[in-house]
Amino acid sequence: MGLLGSDERPRDIILGTLDDLINMARSRSMWPLTFGIACCAIEMMATWDPKIDADRFGMFFRNTPRQADVMIVSGTVNKKLAKRLRRLYDQMAEPKWVISMGACANQGGPFRQGYSVVEGVDKIVPVDVYIPGCPPRPEALLQALLLLRDKIADRELRYQKPREIPADYDVLAEPGKDGRLPVL
Amino acid sequence: MSTMSLEPVRGRTDEMIVNMGPQHPATHGVLRVVLGLEGERITRAVPHIGYLHRNHEKIEEARSYPQVIAYTDRMDYVSGTQNELPFVLAVEDMLGIEVPDRAKKIRTMFFELYRLASHLVWMGTAMLDLGAISPFLYTFWDREIILGIVEKTAGARMLPNYYTFGGVRRDVHPDFFKDTADFLDHMERRMVDYEHLVLESPVVHARTIGVGVLSKERAIARGVSGPVLRASGVAYDVRKAFPYDAYPDVEFEIPTSPDGDTYARFWVRFQEMYQSIRILRQLVELTPKTGPHKGKAPARIKPPAGERYRAVENSRGELGVLVVSDGTDKPYRVKHRGAAFSNLQIVPDLFVGAKFSDSIAILSSLDPVFGEIDR
Amino acid sequence: MEVRMKQERLFDEDVYTVHPEDYRALCERLAAEGYDFPRAISGLDMGYGLRVTLQLTRMKDLAKVTVRTDVPYEDPVVPSVTDLWPGVEWYEREAYDMLGIRFAGHPDLRRILLEDEWALHPLLKRYDTGGYPLPGWEPAPWPDPEPWTPPPPPEPEPEAEGEASEGGEAS
Numbered sequence: 012m013g014l015l016g017s018d019e020r021p022r023d024i025i026l027g028t029l030d031d032l033i034n035m036a037r038s039r040s041m042w043p044l045t046f047g048i049a050c051c052a053i054e055m056m057a058t059w060d061p062k063i064d065a066d067r068f069g070m071f072f073r074n075t076p077r078q079a080d081v082m083i084v085s086g087t088v089n090k091k092l093a094k095r096l097r098r099l100y101d102q103m104a105e106p107k108w109v110i111s112m113g114a115c116a117n118q119g120g121p122f123r124q125g126y127s128v129v130e131g132v133d134k135i136v137p138v139d140v141y142i143p144g145c146p147p148r149p150e151a152l153l154q155a156l157l158l159l160r161d162k163i164a165d166r167e168l169r170y171q172k173p174r175e176i177p178a179d180y181d182v183l184a185e186p187g188k189d190g191r192l193p194v195l
Numbered sequence: 196m197s198t199m200s201l202e203p204v205r206g207r208t209d210e211m212i213v214n215m216g217p218q219h220p221a222t223h224g225v226l227r228v229v230l231g232l233e234g235e236r237i238t239r240a241v242p243h244i245g246y247l248h249r250n251h252e253k254i255e256e257a258r259s260y261p262q263v264i265a266y267t268d269r270m271d272y273v274s275g276t277q278n279e280l281p282f283v284l285a286v287e288d289m290l291g292i293e294v295p296d297r298a299k300k301i302r303t304m305f306f307e308l309y310r311l312a313s314h315l316v317w318m319g320t321a322m323l324d325l326g327a328i329s330p331f332l333y334t335f336w337d338r339e340i341i342l343g344i345v346e347k348t349a350g351a352r353m354l355p356n357y358y359t360f361g362g363v364r365r366d367v368h369p370d371f372f373k374d375t376a377d378f379l380d381h382m383e384r385r386m387v388d389y390e391h392l393v394l395e396s397p398v399v400h401a402r403t404i405g406v407g408v409l410s411k412e413r414a415i416a417r418g419v420s421g422p423v424l425r426a427s428g429v430a431y432d433v434r435k436a437f438p439y440d441a442y443p444d445v446e447f448e449i450p451t452s453p454d455g456d457t458y459a460r461f462w463v464r465f466q467e468m469y470q471s472i473r474i475l476r477q478l479v480e481l482t483p484k485t486g487p488h489k490g491k492a493p494a495r496i497k498p499p500a501g502e503r504y505r506a507v508e509n510s511r512g513e514l515g516v517l518v519v520s521d522g523t524d525k526p527y528r529v530k531h532r533g534a535a536f537s538n539l540q541i542v543p544d545l546f547v548g549a550k551f552s553d554s555i556a557i558l559s560s561l562d563p564v565f566g567e568i569d570r
Numbered sequence: 571m572e573v574r575m576k577q578e579r580l581f582d583e584d585v586y587t588v589h590p591e592d593y594r595a596l597c598e599r600l601a602a603e604g605y606d607f608p609r610a611i612s613g614l615d616m617g618y619g620l621r622v623t624l625q626l627t628r629m630k631d632l633a634k635v636t637v638r639t640d641v642p643y644e645d646p647v648v649p650s651v652t653d654l655w656p657g658v659e660w661y662e663r664e665a666y667d668m669l670g671i672r673f674a675g676h677p678d679l680r681r682i683l684l685e686d687e688w689a690l691h692p693l694l695k696r697y698d699t700g701g702y703p704l705p706g707w708e709p710a711p712w713p714d715p716e717p718w719t720p721p722p723p724p725e726p727e728p729e730a731e732g733e734a735s736e737g738g739e740a741s
């Protein structure tokens with residue numbers, strides 16, 4: 012932000028781009044959706060506890076997807092939940108971001124290859140930040156939130172690449188939908 | 196969708212059908228309940244679970260015995276090592292492994308530390324559901340202290356994968372006993388605050404006393420266990436009924452309440468925390484500071500063909516496991532008996548007739564954890 | 571009444587292996603004997619058929635029993651015991667969900683963990699972890715002395731007496 016300085020101007024005018032202003036507002040009030048799924052959700056709660064205290068960065072949980080900006084996928088997503096998760100994502104207002112927390116959300120974690128587990132939440136929703144760990148420490152989640160904040164602050168409003176939304180989640184139905192039919 | 200299963204009754208216009216969950220701030224995870232409402236009264240309730248089904252039982256058949264321990268951790272993720280114990284005990288029984296006395300005491304100490312941690316999480320989230328924010332801030336602070344103690348020894352905070360066949364994986368950190376004693380001093384002071392914040396709060400009284408009454412007979416027939424059963428006046432506790440590890444060596448009581456309402460369940464959990472502190476105090480004194488932490492276990496765990504059911508009293512009730520072995524190094528079948536799974540079955544019983552807003556208080560008094568319910 | 575079953579003692583539990591037709595009768599008897607706390611119902615794939623394991627505790631004196639019964643793959647029907655112990659309702663649904671055991675008389679036998687549309691009973695041994703059929707899996711033959719046959723050394727007669735004495739102890 013630059014000050015166009017000549018002495019006649021009032022001192023309290025700051026000039027800058029609209030991008031900067033909007034991005035500053037957005038990145039300083041990232042509101043995650045209250046949606047704890049599994050073990051990682053307990054560490055997600057611990058990120059908002061008085062020790063780590065993510066509140067101080069202006070992040071508060073919102074209970075409805077309409078008011079949330081960030082979805083923290085904190086746990087194993089199975090095929091039954093996948094449709095609901097995608098619907099929640101669709102209900103969130105643009106712009107929206109997704110943090111994939113923990114090995115399970117990244118690629119299935121210890122439950123990879125199981126019949127009911129989605130191997131990575133990026134098959135359902137586009138992910139901005141991945142956090143490794145099982146479960147990641149609260150500090151790791153905090154770092155991810157700060158990384159996301161930087162990412163938001165770099166956004167340009169004029170041109171936005173259309174987001175790549177992953178394929179429809181119907182392909183994630185049960186085993187057997189992809190040709191290898193279970194015989195019963 | 197066919198999972199709805201709560202069809203509107205033809206000709207009834209006074210009943211409204213409301214869906215709660217799986218994304219709901221007060222369902223402690225991914226529970227979905229479909230409710231029929233008549234005004235504010237709940238007329239029907241159908242719980243739906245399975246949104247966190249992670250094929251535990253199938254994947255454990257494809258893992259070797261030591262690997263399974265890591266999976267059991269992830270069931271009741273709020274209470275860490277407590278889940279490992281039934282499986283470890285069952286396999287030890289099948290193989291006839293002797294556990295040194297010191298290892299048993301260390302295991303019991305971790306067990307009770309996690310009971311405190313779990314009840315602290317329960318207290319914070321239950322009060323959050325009732326609209327109070329500050330207890331959450333206090334309880335999570337205390338929980339962090341417990342997790343710090345665990346982390347120093349086991350290397351992980353929540354899911355430490357610490358027990359093993361014949362004892363524990365590694366010796367405790369030199370500071371462990373001192374840290375625990377310090378924490379107990381702190382916790383005893385804190386319990387006074389918690390009593391003020393929770394048990395003596397008029398808001399809690401108004402929202403819990405006389406709400407969701409569960410009778411003794413109904414509780415037993417429904418297979419309910421843990422604090423929920425004891426709040427209905429049944430003094431059944433696996434720690435006393437079928438003692439394991441170091442519980443025969445310590446003195447403690449089983450708090451029960453005859454009321455069976457939501458407040459009684461709150462109260463019983465509080466008394467359990469006092470008992471945990473008492474057990475830990477005794478164990479800090481009793482446990483030898485040095486000695487073996489692990490007994491002799493075979494390098495390859497191959498229990499003989501057969502089956503064994505063992506249960507422990509975890510923070511939510513009787514957590515059991517049925518291990519079936521066919522003589523190979525992988526279990527043939529591992530069936531978990533989830534305490535929270537059984538406890539959640541009484542949701543329709545307790546919800547019907549209650550007010551809609553009370554359903555939140557009732558649900559939080561059951562303290563469900565979905566990793567273990569859906570497995 | 572004649573109940574076809576084998577009785578053993580495993581660790582601290584009495585284990586009854588019973589013919590599926592007599593399962594309900596035995597359960598009624600156990601309920602009358604005061605076994606009031608249902609611990610769990612587990613389904614097992616035995617390789618030759620499916621097994622239902624019911625575990626009960628008596629709160630009065632903390633006696634534990636296990637009841638097992640085996641049914642063939644083709645027709646896995648077991649009578650439901652939800653009316654005796656309402657607490658097994660979800661366990662029976664789970665066994666149906668995971669292994670396809672049908673509990674006759676269950677009030678609400680739906681899938682519980684998976685979605686209703688699934689065609690798969692994933693805990694069957696014929697599927698791998700991912701739920702795909704294992705190539706070359708064949709069911710084992712039905713065991714020749716059937717599981718509920720009492721072991722031969724004690725004559726077949728004392729079985730009835732054993733039952734009676736068991737009932738006597740309980741009362």
Ligand code: SF4
Pocket residue numbers: 049050051085086087112113114115116120121144145146147269
């Ligand atoms: S990554 Fe680990 S801690 Fe997180 S949900 Fe998966 S199993 Fe649980």
